[in-house]
Amino acid sequence: xxxxxxxxxxxxxxxxxxxxxxxxxxxxxxxxxxxxxxxxxxxxxxxxxxxxxxxxxxxxxxxxxxxxxxxxxxxxxxxxxxxxxxxxxxxxxxxxxxxxxxxxxxxxxxxxxxxxxxxxxxxxxxxxxxxxxxxxxxxxxxxxxxxxxxxxxxxxxxxxxxxxxxxxxxxxxxxxxxxxxxxxxxxxxxxxxxxxxxxxxxxxxxxxxxxxxxxxxxxxxxxxxxxxxxxxxxxxxxxxxxxxxxxxxxxxxxxxxxxxxxxxxxxxxxxxxxxxxxxxxxxxxxxxxxxxxxxxxxxxxxxxxxxxxxxxxxxxxxxxxxxxxxxxxxxxxxxxxxxxxxxxxxxxxxxxxxxxxxxxxxxxxxxxxx
Amino acid sequence: xxxxxxxxxxxxxxxxxxxxxxxxxxxxxxxxxxxxxxxxxxxxxxxxxxxxxxxxxxxxxxxxxxxxxxxxxxxxxxxxxxxxxxxxxxxxxxxxxxxxxxxxxxxxxxxxxxxxxxxxxxxxxxxxxxxxxxxxxxxxxxxxxxxxxxxxxxxxxxxxxxxxxxxxxxxxxxxxxxxxxxxxxxxxxxxxxxxxxxxxxxxxxxxxxxxxxxxxxxxxxxxxxxxxxxxxxxxxxxxxxxxxxxxxxxxxxxxxxxxxxxxxxxxxxxxxxxxxxxxxxxxxxxxxxxxxxxxxxxxxxxxxxxxxxxxxxxxxxxxxxxxxxxxxxxxxxxxxxxxxxxxxxxxxxxxxxxxxxxxxxxxxxxxxxx
Numbered sequence: 001x002x003x004x005x006x007x008x009x010x011x012x013x014x015x016x017x018x019x020x021x022x023x024x025x026x027x028x029x030x031x032x033x034x035x036x037x038x039x040x041x042x043x044x045x046x047x048x049x050x051x052x053x054x055x056x057x058x059x060x061x062x063x064x065x066x067x068x069x070x071x072x073x074x075x076x077x078x079x080x081x082x083x084x085x086x087x088x089x090x091x092x093x094x095x096x097x098x099x100x101x102x103x104x105x106x107x108x109x110x111x112x113x114x115x116x117x118x119x120x121x122x123x124x125x126x127x128x129x130x131x132x133x134x135x136x137x138x139x140x141x142x143x144x145x146x147x148x149x150x151x152x153x154x155x156x157x158x159x160x161x162x163x164x165x166x167x168x169x170x171x172x173x174x175x176x177x178x179x180x181x182x183x184x185x186x187x188x189x190x191x192x193x194x195x196x197x198x199x200x201x202x203x204x205x206x207x208x209x210x211x212x213x214x215x216x217x218x219x220x221x222x223x224x225x226x227x228x229x230x231x232x233x234x235x236x237x238x239x240x241x242x243x244x245x246x247x248x249x250x251x252x253x254x255x256x257x258x259x260x261x262x263x264x265x266x267x268x269x270x271x272x273x274x275x276x277x278x279x280x281x282x283x284x285x286x287x288x289x290x291x292x293x294x295x296x297x298x299x300x301x302x303x304x305x306x307x308x309x310x311x312x313x314x315x316x317x318x319x320x321x322x323x324x325x326x327x328x329x330x331x332x333x334x335x336x337x338x339x340x341x342x343x344x345x346x347x348x349x350x351x352x353x354x355x356x357x358x359x360x361x362x363x364x365x366x367x368x369x370x
Numbered sequence: 371x372x373x374x375x376x377x378x379x380x381x382x383x384x385x386x387x388x389x390x391x392x393x394x395x396x397x398x399x400x401x402x403x404x405x406x407x408x409x410x411x412x413x414x415x416x417x418x419x420x421x422x423x424x425x426x427x428x429x430x431x432x433x434x435x436x437x438x439x440x441x442x443x444x445x446x447x448x449x450x451x452x453x454x455x456x457x458x459x460x461x462x463x464x465x466x467x468x469x470x471x472x473x474x475x476x477x478x479x480x481x482x483x484x485x486x487x488x489x490x491x492x493x494x495x496x497x498x499x500x501x502x503x504x505x506x507x508x509x510x511x512x513x514x515x516x517x518x519x520x521x522x523x524x525x526x527x528x529x530x531x532x533x534x535x536x537x538x539x540x541x542x543x544x545x546x547x548x549x550x551x552x553x554x555x556x557x558x559x560x561x562x563x564x565x566x567x568x569x570x571x572x573x574x575x576x577x578x579x580x581x582x583x584x585x586x587x588x589x590x591x592x593x594x595x596x597x598x599x600x601x602x603x604x605x606x607x608x609x610x611x612x613x614x615x616x617x618x619x620x621x622x623x624x625x626x627x628x629x630x631x632x633x634x635x636x637x638x639x640x641x642x643x644x645x646x647x648x649x650x651x652x653x654x655x656x657x658x659x660x661x662x663x664x665x666x667x668x669x670x671x672x673x674x675x676x677x678x679x680x681x682x683x684x685x686x687x688x689x690x691x692x693x694x695x696x697x698x699x700x701x702x703x704x705x706x707x708x709x710x711x712x713x714x715x716x717x718x719x720x721x722x723x724x725x726x727x728x729x730x731x732x733x734x735x736x737x738x739x740x
Contacts, residue, residue: 010438010459010461010462010465010740011459011461011740012740013740044682044683066682066683067683068380086636086648086683087636087637087646089380089381089634089636089648089702090634090701090702091380091381091634091702092380095380111637112637112638112701114700114701114702115701141642142646142681142684142686143636143637143646143684146641149641175681264459264460264461266456266457266459266513267457267481267482267513268482271516271519272511276457276512276513278456278459278740281657281714282717283740285656286655286656286657286659286714287651287656289656289659311512311545312414312436312713312714312717313414313436313437313456314512314513316512330484331460331482331484331485332459332460332461332484343682344651344656344682347652347682347718348717349739350738350739351739368720369719369720369721370380370381370382370383370648370653
C-alpha cells in the first residue's frame with residue numbers, strides 16, 4: 001500500500017493528510033507558545049499513537065483523554081502526565097487508582113462530592129496523592145459545578161483539604177463556542193470563560209488555595225484572547241483534524257481540514273435524479289443531521305452536489321439544482337467527502353489511511369471502547 | 371466476567387440478551403418454514419460469528435452480508451453460500467473473484483451494465499461461474515434497476531446470456547416498510563414488493579429465463595404475506611436484535627428488543643433540571659435524530675425520562691415534565707437505554723456483552739471496516 005495513490009484504496013476510506021495534521025498541530029503549539037500557556041492536547045478526536053506523537057511534538061507528555069480506554073492505551077505506550085478529563089465515573093475508581101499508582105502523573109476530574117468521597121475511600125499506595133481537577137461550568141451547560149453556585153467553591157475547598165487528595169486545577173470546557181459564527185463571537189465566549197475561570201481562581205486564592213487552571217475548545221484555542229495567557233493550560237483537540245463544522249464556526253478554513261472520506265459512485269438513479277455512493281452513515285456518521293446546504297458533508301470540488309440521505313452503507317447524492325450529468329460521475333468514480341464533524345466520522349473507522357500529497361504512507365489504528 | 375451480573379460491567383456497555391436473540395431467530399425460522407420460503411439472514415446488524423451461528427441454526431450456510439469485510443470474515447470462519455448483497459463496487463471485483471474461487475457458493479449482486487462488464491472481463495478460474503443477483507427496485511428508492519424500466523429486463527437477459535456468468539436470482543429490498551406504522555401498512559408494502567417481484571419473474575420466464583427471487587426487510591418478514599411463500603428466499607437481518615424503531619413500525623414489541631446500552635449517572639445539574647449519563651453518541655449513535663418522545667432512546671423503566679441531547683461521551687437526560695427527583699438517580703446509578711436503531715448502536719461498540727437473565731455469559735466481537 002505504501003507509495004500508492006489514495007485512489008488505490010478500497011472505499012469508503014478515511015484518509016488523513018499528514019501534512020495538514022502537522023501544520024494544524026504546529027500552529028496550535030506556536031499560538032500557545034506566544035500566549036505563554038501550556039498546551040495539553042485532547043486525544044478524543046483521533047485516539048491514535050501517531051497523531052498523539054505529532055500533537056505532543058514527540059514528548060508523549062501532557063495530554064487529555066475522554067475515556068479510560070484512551071488513558072490505558074496511551075499509558076501502555078509510554079505516555080505520561082495524562083488528564084482523564086471526564087467526571088470521575090464511580091465504576092472506574094479502581095482503574096483510575098491503578099493508573100495513578102503506575103504513572104508519574106495521572107489526573108482525574110470531578111464535579112460532585114460523591115466522587116471525592118470515593119477517592120477518599122481509596123487512598124493511593126506509596127503515599128501518592130490523587131491529582132484532582134475540579135470541573136467548572138462557565139456557561140457551557142454540560143458537566144461541571146456551576147461557577148456561580150456557592151457549592152463550587154465549597155467543593156474546591158473540600159478537594160484541597162481532603163487527605164490523600166490534591167486540588168491540581170480548575171477545568172472549564174467552553175463547548176458553547178460551537179454555537180458561534182465568526183471570530184468575534186468565538187472570542188466573546190473565550191473571554192467570558194477566561195474571566196469566569198480567573199475570577200474563580202481569585203476566590204480560591206482568597207481562601208489560600210492555589211492550583212492550575214485550564215479552559216479549552218478548538219474554536220477558542222484557534223482564536224485565543226490575550227487573557228488566556230493568564231491560565232495555566234488550554235486543552236483543545238479537534239483542531240488537529242478540523243472539519244466543516246469548525247470552518248463554519250470560523251475556527252479554520254475548509255483547506256485546513258485534514259481528514260476526508262473517499263467514496264465511489266455505485267449507482268445511477270436517473271428516475272430520481274440521484275446517484276448512489278458507497279459511503280453511508282457507517283462511513284461518515286449522521287452528525288450534522290444533514291443540515292448543511294450540501295447535506296451530510298461537503299463533496300470536494302463538487303459544490304453542486306448534496307449528500308442528501310444515508311442508510312448504513314449507501315449515500316444518496318443529488319444535484320443542488322438541475323439535472324444530474326451522469327457522464328461526469330461514471331460507476332466506480334471517486335468522490336471525496338469533507339466530514340461535518342471529524343470526531344464523529346473518525347469514530348466510524350477501524351483504521352485511518354495516512355497520506356502526503358495523495359501518496360499513501362501507512363495506517364493509523366485508533367483505540368476504541370471505554 | 372462470566373457469571374457476574376451485567377451491573378458489574380463498565381459503562382457504557384452494549385448488552386445482548388441471548389435468550390431474546392435465540393427467540394427472535396427461532397420465530398423467524400418458524401415463520402419462514404410455515405411460508406415455505408428459504409430464510410437467508412442478513413449479518414449487517416451484528417457482524418459476529420456467534421450471532422450468525424444462532425441465525426443459521428449452526429449450519430453456517432446461506433447468509434447475506436453488506437460489506438466485503440463481513441464476507442471475508444465469515445468465509446474465514448467456515449461460512450459458505452454467502453450473498454454479498456451490495457451493488458458490485460468496481461474497486462472490489464478482484465476480492466469478489468477470490469471469494470468466488472475459494473468458496474462453494476459466493477454470490478454477488480448488481481444493477482448496472484458496467485458491473486456486468488467487469489465480471490465478464492474477469493472470468494473465474496476452474497470453469498467457475500459468477501453467481502449474480504439482479505438488484506431490483508420495487509419502490510424502495512435506493513439501489514436497484516427500477517422494476518418498471520425496460521432496462522431492468524434487458525440487464526437480466528444480459529446477465530443470463532453472459533459467458534462465465536449465471537443469473538442466480540432477483541433481489542428486492544423493501545426498506546420502504548420502514549415508513550410504515552402497523553401490520554396493515556407493512557403488509558401492503560410487502561404485498562406490493564412481492565407482486566412486482568413475481569411479475570418480474572413472470573416476464574423473465576417469458577424470455578425463457580428462470581432464477582431465484584428474494585425480498586426482505588425486518589418489518590415485511592416479521593409480518594409476511596402469504597404470497598411471499600412463492601418467492602425462493604427472504605433476507606431480513608435486524609430482527610435478531612430488533613429496536614425501538616421496529617417496535618414503532620409494528621415489527622415487534624419493545625419486549626422483543628435484545629440489545630440495550632447500560633449507562634451510569636455521572637452528573638446532577640439541578641440548575642437546568644437535568645442529569646448527565648456516561649453514554650453519548652459514541653455509545654448509542656445519533657440515529658433517530660432524537661425525535662422520540664423520549665429523545666434518542668427509550669430509558670427502560672423510566673418513561674418520564676428523556677435522552678435529550680448528546681455529545682461524544684455525555685448524554686443529557688431530563689424529565690418529560692416536572693422537576694427531577696435526584697434522590698432516585700444517585701451518582702453512579704445504572705440506567706438502561708433501549709436503542710432507536712440497533713444496527714447503528716451496535717456499530718459504535720467494539721465488543722458486545724452477552725447475558726442470560728442478566729447473568730454475563732461472555733463477549734461477542736464484531737468485524738468492522740469494508
